[in-house]
Amino acid sequence: MINQYKNILHTILPALMIACLFSCSKVSEYKDVVSTDMTKPDPVTNILVKNEAGAAVITYDLPASENILYVQATYMINDKVSRQTKSSYYSDTIIVSGFERSQEYKVVLRTVSRANVSSDSIVVTVHPLEPAYRAVFPTIVVKPDFGGININVLNAKKANIGVITVAIDPVTKKFEIINQNYTSQDTISYSLRGYDTIPKQFGFYITDQWGNISDTLFRTITPIYELLMDKSKFASYSLPSDVRTGFGWVIENLWNNNTGSPGYHTDQPIQPLVWPAVITFDMGQTAKLSRYTLWDRGIDGSGNWLWQAGAPLSWTLWGRTSAPVDETMPSGPSAPGVGETSPNGWINLGTFRLPAKPSGLPNPQYTNADLDFWNAGFSFNFSLDLPRVRYIRFQCLENASLTNNFFNMTELTFWGDPR
Structure with missing residues (x-):
């Protein structure tokens, strides 16, 4: 492990991890009540230990005294860092956490009175199970991606972890942190892009909210070539089953490099109603697509449209290289899978879903x-196994309001290899 970037990590842990420290530590609230009773309190008794991943739950019996304020646990989580955890008089449990590895640790328990007088020490031995950051490390899988690398990690316990990527800095000639992904998701998959198609060495390690750091996995990866698709070549390619445009929000607005309003809008409601609704366009070039970004109508002069109204909630993209043939696109459980074709030769490029609102607030709050x-x-991202395509059909399966009789969006941007 390279001490230089370890030190950097300890100084730049984001607010998310700091918040997690307080939410995951067992520090019960207590009031510092002043007392004149300077009697040394008795220690806790009948101690039981339940070992958990990187932690231990300690239960006990409190001494029969109303002068007790809290129980304090003091312990080392590694060779350098000491922690203290407190639990109020109203609890018979204290959690000690943040241990670096699965081994024996000594925990010193003391009861503390309202006059801030501590009892004699009781030393408890705990043996936490393997910490989450160590369990997660062997699951790291990295592979080439378009313009960069793709990182996959399994976090089965949904622990608060950080996936850290390092690479040689061209100025310092040392490994420096280039990306930090802090999450509690169980399945983690994301890509880092912006790299040339030449071999480059990267390092990956896992950290937790207490600053523990796993070993580092080093890989030399050659990113796959990709290019921003040239929107000047895009054009509408309306087919008979395509939905009609509404409000003058024409399909050409989807590639005018304006992510605000106006964008594209169907009739509202679609007349006659055919759902799922489909639109078709020509990229003007054949390419092996790598990824795309979709922008939806946000906040404009007519209101707040975040996670509501006509924003596509779920949709399927279809593609083909040859001149388009119209058909009613299949949907539902019987539809072709990703990479498979419809009866008239449209290739399923993937079904996608609008990400959830991070705050979880009900609409229209944000x-x-x-x-x-x-x-x-x-x-x-598109699957790396998909063939080259030129023509795209956007099939809206649901809109955010679930009225399923119109949809709108403001911009689409694609990347791929058109060579």
């Missing part, structure tokens, strides 16, 4: 973080 998330657009 936070600034929600708004930033929405305005950044939603990015999705």
Whole structure:
């Protein structure tokens, strides 16, 4: 492990991990009540230990005294860092956590009175199970992606972890942190892009909210070539089954490099109603697509449309290389899978879903973080196994309001290899 970037990590842990420290530690609230009773309290008795991943739950009996304020546990989580955890008089349990590895640790328990007088020490031995950050490390899988690398990690316990990526800095000539992904998701998959198609060495390790760090996995990866698709070549390619345009929000607005209003809008409601609704366009070039970003109508002069109204909630993209043939696109359980074709030769490029609102607030409420998330657009990867395509059909399966009789969006951007 390289001490230089370890030190950096300890100084830049984001607010998410700091918040997790307080939410995951067992520090019960207590009031510092002043007392003149300077009697040394008795220690806790009848101690039981339940070992958990990177932690231990200690239960005990409190001494029969109303002068007790809290129980304090003091312990080392590794060779350098000491922690203290407190539990109020109203609890018979204290959780000690953040241990670096699965081994024996000594925990010193003391009862503390309202006059801030401590009892004699009781030393308890705990043997936590393997910490989450160590259990997660062997699951790291990295592979080449378009313009970069793809990182996959399994976090079965949904622990608060950080997936850290390092690479040689061209200035310092040392490994430096280039990305930090802090999450509690169980399945983690994301890509880092912006790299040339030449071999490059990367390192990956896992950290937790207490600053513990796993070993580092080093891999030399050659990113796959990709290019921003040239929107000047895009054009509408309306087919008989395509939905009609509404409000003058024409399909060409989807590639005018304006992520705000106006964008594209169907009739509202679609007349006659045919659902799922489909639109078709020509990219003007054949390419092996790698990813795309979709922007939805946000906050404009007519209102707040975040996670509501006509934003596509779920949709399927279809593609083909040869001149389009019209058909009613299949949907539902019997539809072709990704990479498979419809009866008239449209290839299923994937079914996608609008990400959930980060805050979880009900509509129309939102936070600034929600708004930033929405305005950044939603990015999705295509399977690396898909063939080259030129023509695209966007099939809206559900809209965010679940009226399922119209949809709208403001911009689509694609990347791929058109060579």
